[in-house]
Amino acid sequence: MDSNHSSPVLADTAPINNSSLGIHSSVTSNNYIAIPMKKQGKVDDIFSNSWLDAMRSSSPSRKKLIKSNEETAVEHFDTAYLSWMRKHPSALIFMDQIRKQAKNKKVVIFLDYDGTLSPIVNDPDNAFMSNEMRLAVENVTKLFPTSIITGRSRDKVCQLVGLTELYYAGSHGMDIMCPVKHSSDDNHRHYVGLSNVQGKELKLVQPAREFLPMIEQVFKVLVRNTKGIKGTLVENNKFCASVHYRNVEEKNWSKVAQIVHETLTDYPRLQLTHGRKVLEVRPVVDWNKGRAVEFLLHSLDLHDKANVLPIYIGDDRSDEDAFKFLRERKCGIGILVSSVPKDTKASYSLKDPPEVMEFLKAIANLKKMGQL
Numbered sequence: 001m002d003s004n005h006s007s008p009v010l011a012d013t014a015p016i017n018n019s020s021l022g023i024h025s026s027v028t029s030n031n032y033i034a035i036p037m038k039k040q041g042k043v044d045d046i047f048s049n050s051w052l053d054a055m056r057s058s059s060p061s062r063k064k065l066i067k068s069n070e071e072t073a074v075e076h077f078d079t080a081y082l083s084w085m086r087k088h089p090s091a092l093i094f095m096d097q098i099r100k101q102a103k104n105k106k107v108v109i110f111l112d113y114d115g116t117l118s119p120i121v122n123d124p125d126n127a128f129m130s131n132e133m134r135l136a137v138e139n140v141t142k143l144f145p146t147s148i149i150t151g152r153s154r155d156k157v158c159q160l161v162g163l164t165e166l167y168y169a170g171s172h173g174m175d176i177m178c179p180v181k182h183s184s185d186d187n188h189r190h191y192v193g194l195s196n197v198q199g200k201e202l203k204l205v206q207p208a209r210e211f212l213p214m215i216e217q218v219f220k221v222l223v224r225n226t227k228g229i230k231g232t233l234v235e236n237n238k239f240c241a242s243v244h245y246r247n248v249e250e251k252n253w254s255k256v257a258q259i260v261h262e263t264l265t266d267y268p269r270l271q272l273t274h275g276r277k278v279l280e281v282r283p284v285v286d287w288n289k290g291r292a293v294e295f296l297l298h299s300l301d302l303h304d305k306a307n308v309l310p311i312y313i314g315d316d317r318s319d320e321d322a323f324k325f326l327r328e329r330k331c332g333i334g335i336l337v338s339s340v341p342k343d344t345k346a347s348y349s350l351k352d353p354p355e356v357m358e359f360l361k362a363i364a365n366l367k368k369m370g371q372l
């Protein structure tokens, strides 16, 4: 691979038309789903098709070993994974290529939390990062400007990460705490206030602030409406509400989808995105993890393409907005964390959080040895 952007660009839209029902929904490359303004026809059909497909594919598990004979256990899936890795090579194996791209540039690190720094677990409250990972992140923050960009609320992720020398963007980038900008700030309209954290003056930027009461309301409605479905968990992520179905029996997934769908018909200013076994309800605003990366680069005065190399590591569909931003910017490295082949705009891949940790250690070592 000769550049940051040599993997194929994906088709922008995978249309899902239920035109016979008078409903036109589509999943875009950003994974936003248009919510039909009014219900028509048999809504059940919708959930048995597009939504359910998206729900099933949201967090695929690795296929089990299939023994082809006594001696060999062939993991058929590996063939597909290896072929996918030709397009999205391992950032660890291709570290030297990354080092060359970063040479004489200021590296800026962006990290997603769940599935990137912490393993995916059944209970979101138990998604802890290991102490070794925390140390690896801490070492990186001492060498490179580093931000965490997550779907979780900013408060929650600050608590989970527990490090102060980095910047946090919660609610898929809609709640950013970052340095006070030195030069012109074209996003000043999103500015909410100043905060003093351990003697450092930081500013708070919340582009969807007006939606706060609406999200609080829809959160309560979703909790009430999904109460009867065993295993459902609704999480309040401040500027979005996440409806988890990881612990719901698959036969009930269509019920979860239907409830979320019906709830959203009362909220035309909210939209739905899919994450890993989670339906994310968020405001219809032109803001996402990609916009957050762009905003942070400006706030850190690190938007100069000639001298700065942003590296973004994430595992989920919402991270695709950041990968897309870097790809379109033609400067930056997107790394998808996945142990299965996935459509992505990232250039490189890492298999799982332990590999992310190895990558963070490796890039920190290169810097310490003066090779970056």
Ligand SMILES: O=P(O)(O)OC[C@H]1O[C@H](O[C@H]2O[C@H](CO)[C@@H](O)[C@H](O)[C@H]2O)[C@H](O)[C@@H](O)[C@@H]1O
Pocket: 112, 113, 114, 115, 119, 120, 121, 122, 123, 124, 125, 127, 149, 150, 151, 152, 235, 237, 242, 244, 246, 275, 276, 277, 278, 280, 316, 318
């Ligand atoms: O942007 P992220 O940091 O990746 O956050 C996305 C969502 O992550 C969390 O949910 C996911 O991880 C859980 C814990 O491992 C898992 O149980 C769940 O199935 C995953 O979807 C978090 O709980 C959500 O609020 C975030 O939006």
